[in-house]
Amino acid sequence: MYNLGVRTAQRFLLLPPALEERHNDIVNESEDYERQWTGWRPNRVAFMILGSTVLSVMLWGWGYWQRRAFSDSSCTLRTSRNSPILADIDVGLSTIAFNGSFFSETIFRQAASPEVDAAWESLGVNYRAAIVPESQASVGGLTPRQVRVSKKYGGGYPANVEGMHHLHCLNLLRQALFFNYDYYKALGGGAFKNEDYVLQAHITHCLDTLRQQLMCVVDVGVLGQIWWDTTYPKAFPDFNTKHNCRDFDKVRKWAEEHQGPEHPPEDYLRPPRRDDVLEGIP
Structure with a gap:
């Protein structure tokens, strides 16, 4: 039977050892993913800025070439x-x-x-x-x-x-x-x-x-x-x-x-x- 424990007036479920270990693994994976995602955000923003800059330069160059070609x-x-x-x-x-x-x-x-x-x-x-x-x-x-x-x-x-x-x-x-x-x-x-x-x-x-x-x-x-x-x-x-x-x-x-x-x-x-x-x- 499962044991019930009470801590500071809070009731919680005590899991079997195997389930407890699996639960901890899931929590750790979630924390690792969150840290990776949080670290990626600045890089993603930088990538978007770089992409926009490259696209702008390409469009400007194309426009300049068009003006020169048909001047x-x-x-x-x-x-x-x-x-x-x-x-x-x-x-x-x-x-x-x-x-x-x-x-x-x-x-x-x-x-x-x-x-x-x-x-x-x-x-x-x-x-x-x-x-x-x-x-x-x-x-x-x-x-x-x-x-x-x-x-x-x-x-x-x-x-x-x-x-x-x-x-x-x-x-x-x-x-x-x-x-x-x-x-x-x-x-x-x-x-x-x-x-x-x-x-x-x-x-x-x-x-x-x-x-x-x-x-x-x-x-x-x-x-x-x-x-x-x-x-x-x-x-x-x-x-x-x-x-x-x-x-x-x-x-x-x-x-x-x-x-x-x-x-x-x-x-x-x-x-x-x-x-x-x-x-x-x-």
Whole structure:
């Protein structure tokens, strides 16, 4: 029979030795578990903080990569060769509405005159070559075999900004139009001071340069059509479209500010090595 014992007016059950030993083991295990759990709590909190920090860093890095991957500068590098210009300016992108009017002429379309020439000059069509520092030459694909400035005058490479050259070529094509040709031939300036065969070569060089440029950056936009003539409506292409454009003025200003001297001294250019001189104009 079980014995009953009383201690300080409290009744309790006396267990057999085997059950008493098992009871003590359970109590000890419970205490050990409680101590382990209590010790784990700070570690669990630290782990959660660490995990949150790592996740935050990963999300920030992903967001930064997204911004870089789709930034205007990144898009420029995907659609153009690298250039020392991009180290100095952000050409950006903005939406510009083209003036594609068929009969309403801008100043750039008008017949030859000093005012029209001034408008084209303002675009930088006759800027001199910029001077690219030797430290930035490789960025633009310039090599030691090309013309260089004498170290006496700071060194570097004379190099024309291609966009300015394209506008120069477009301006020459404008001057060579049948209704402008006689005007500029009589002035005898620029390309028109050369013999006819050289002038023709210059004009066709410009024509083919622009052909290649337009094919290289072929515009995938589409031209819708509009109705005109309220009496007998007819369809006509809508040339007044919108385009994502780089900041031309920033590029033009860079080209203007980095021009070489207008009247360079005779020893301005470094003498070429014999192996770097071609037999004729390519």
